[in-house]
Amino acid sequence: MRTLIVALAGACLAIGCGSSSSKAEAEKPEAQLLGVEMRGDAEVEKLDMNGDNQPDIWKYYIFKGNKEIPKEKRPKVMARKDLDLNFDNNVDLRQHYNEQGQVVREEMDLDFDAKFDAVDYYADGTLYRRDMALNFGGKPSVVKFYNDSKLARKERDSNDDGKIDTIEYYEAGKLVRVGVDRDGDGRPDVYTEVGEGG
Ligand SMILES: [Ca+2]
Ligand SMILES: [Ca+2]
Ligand SMILES: [Ca+2]
Ligand SMILES: [Ca+2]
Numbered sequence: 200m201r202t203l204i205v206a207l208a209g210a211c212l213a214i215g216c217g218s219s220s221s222k223a224e225a226e227k228p229e230a231q232l233l234g235v236e237m238r239g240d241a242e243v244e245k246l247d248m249n250g251d252n253q254p255d256i257w258k259y260y261i262f263k264g265n266k267e268i269p270k271e272k273r274p275k276v277m278a279r280k281d282l283d284l285n286f287d288n289n290v291d292l293r294q295h296y297n298e299q300g301q302v303v304r305e306e307m308d309l310d311f312d313a314k315f316d317a318v319d320y321y322a323d324g325t326l327y328r329r330d331m332a333l334n335f336g337g338k339p340s341v342v343k344f345y346n347d348s349k350l351a352r353k354e355r356d357s358n359d360d361g362k363i364d365t366i367e368y369y370e371a372g373k374l375v376r377v378g379v380d381r382d383g384d385g386r387p388d389v390y391t392e393v394g395e396g397g
Contacts, residue, residue, distance in 0.1 A: 230256065242275065249286050257281040257290075263298075276300070289313040310335050334359065
């Protein structure tokens with residue numbers, strides 16, 4: 200997690216996330232467009248951030264409107280953005296966008312082994328679900344659900360058999376109940392209430 204956050208901060212410095220003065224802008228290396236290619240129905244812009252002529256950002260655009268009309272005359276929207284934050288040619292951050300330009304899903308490779316370990320899901324710009332592979336094995340072992348940005352439920356596969364066996368329920372961000380699946384059908388059979396001070 201830490202490595203990605205550090206890399207993200209670095210990427211922000213390089214691409215200039217947020218506002219910045221024109222002076223800082225002038226000293227910053229610009230992202231350079233290396234080329235545009237078609238992949239299936241998507242047009243992909245390849246950008247180089249670190250000046251080595253290898254792409255580190257890939258922007259996928261899809262074309263809206265009537266398919267009878269040539270692509271060039273149709274509006275295009277960015278559907279996906281891939282970023283290689285540590286410049287090893289593997290994508291570490293993949294963002295999926297809706298037609299309004301909002302991120303709806305974000306996949307992250309937290310340990311830079313070319314496998315995504317975490318997926319965040321957004322609705323109207325608000326996080327409502329986060330999948331995490333705590334063993335960095337690619338399959339989620341913890342899935343968190345949020346209500347109004349507060350943790351509401353945490354589902355865990357604690358023995359790595361691919362089935363949820365423990366569910367924690369939260370109210371106002373506090374753990375109130377734990378359900379455990381004893382017979383392996385993926386549904387909890389035993390519930391424990393978590394009282395005050397418990
Ligand atoms: Ca590069
Ligand atoms: Ca990478
Ligand atoms: Ca990984
Ligand atoms: Ca399990």
